Amino acid sequence: MCKRSELLVSTTNKINHPLLSVSNLSWYAGNTQILSDISFQVPVGSFTGMLGPNGAGKSSLLRCLYRYISPENGQITFNNQDIRSLSNQEFARNVAVVLQHTPQQFNLSVFDVVALGLIPHKTMFSNNSKDDLALIKTAIEQVGLSDKTQVDFETLSGGEKQRVMIARAIVQRPQLLLMDEPTSHLDVKYQIQIMELAKSLGITIIASFHDINLASALCDQLLVLKKGNLQAVGQPKEVITEVMLSNVFDVCTKVSQHPQHHAPHVTYFYGYNSSDRAANQGDDK
């Protein structure tokens, strides 16, 4: 009975109180406007994908969401609270971030990197408790790297590194996970694996994607950005259309239904980009 009422509450929450809500957000890099007047909402437990060509402002928007940069105009609320009103530690307890790449570093082990997720939950001199160690162990198991716990992080492959970063996010125990193109420069297998792994965590996720088909397969909601403007928001089947793909990405496509998950699937046509073709012919001569 209890479970059922909880379920009811969470559904109503989904409708009435989004976990994250962005209204009229604008951000300038110097004098150049990078993001203009962006508004959207992210329901609790949903997987939101961000699409857009290079330079559309996906990373900048995510950076606003995780407070790395602060927007000039507009408001971002998390659980109905302005995110600027939260302390660094409070914010980090609720929002975890997986970035595109990590800089080269010295010899931290997989364990050390995953343990970083404890930072927002720990005071200055506190040691790792038994619970902390168990949490770290479970997180590493969950991403399938138990045999590499003591291995140097630097020696891992790109896909393994991103799995470690997800394990770190698991240890951070956030309500919201933000991912900035976590699968670029990974093999197809790992692109699917990483995103499915993230989705399996069952928390609210906002991730930017390069691969439109992957986003279509996994996301409940898509945001499409072009030159800092929000072009479309909605479910994949509403958003992914041939017209949108032509307008935003400048490609010629056919959108069909995927045989397995029935979300839109994009097939690209080649030789339709006039400027590219002219350039190619120039090369031939």
Place this chain on the structure above:
Amino acid sequence: MRSFTLIAVVLLALVVSFISALAIGAADLSFYQVLLSIIGMNEHSGQFAHSIVWQLRMPRSILAFIAGSGLAMAGLILQTITRNPLADPYLFGISSGASFGVVVAMTMAGIGLGFYLSFAAFVGSLLAIGLLLLISGFSRQQQVESMLLAGVALSFLFSSFTSLMLYWSDPQAVTAILFWTLGSFSRAQWDLLWFPCLVVLSCLAFMFAKQRQLNAILLGDEGAVTLGVNVNKLRVIMLLLSSLLTASIVALCGGIGFVGLMIPHIVRFFIGQGSRKSLVVTALVGGIFMLWVDIASRVILDNQELPIGIITAAVGSLFFLTLLYVRKQKSVI
């Protein structure tokens, strides 16, 4: 329990090194004599040994140990906050600032030795670090890059001032400065030891407290910010601490290069950087290394002390090259 063994080995090495440092020198004492002196059993029967141990070698060895640990920690701090394996206290102009202070004190105020010279060195290095922070400390983006570049530029700037002042001063001052820059522990006195000891211990405590945050910085500023770490503030504090470490040591011992750069790397060959125990091991290994350098400086030449800086650079670089070679061999297999 591999890490337990490692700590045990390091602690044992520390005890052996310290007793050796007390025993070996111009007048060789036996280990037995040293032990008797330490526990104060030969105060009357072995006056000579007792006063050598307590008045000469003990303060000197403590200073050597503290200097080694402090410089190793300063190097570790700087390598961590800049994510640059080549960072060490000397790259940031801290020691050129100290040299500048010493030259000014010697040539303009006519100070030859003692406390005031140390004080001048201290002020000089703080001046260098103050300028560095003014230039780079408050930039939010690319703080690391501007710190490294400004540090190198300041280092050269202070060196040129130093050279200019030397050019105008008499040869005696030039020799004195040269010896000062090469480093020595012969200025060790009991009443000057407390300050560097205090600085080293407080820095170790602070690094213990901030160890998780420092690890986070290794994985990039942006990632650390998302974990709730105030990266820019922490970096400025750590930079100040490492300059305080370097300044308090350089002021007493003169310029001792290469330890800050090398010891953290040597420790990294054996133990991961992520844990608090690696901090302790780095500090201890730095101290042990310096004890042996000091012993070498006393015994290599008869009736004469070889400057510390020459030995640290020579031994350190050879040892480091060997480790690199060994690691290459290992990775080939």
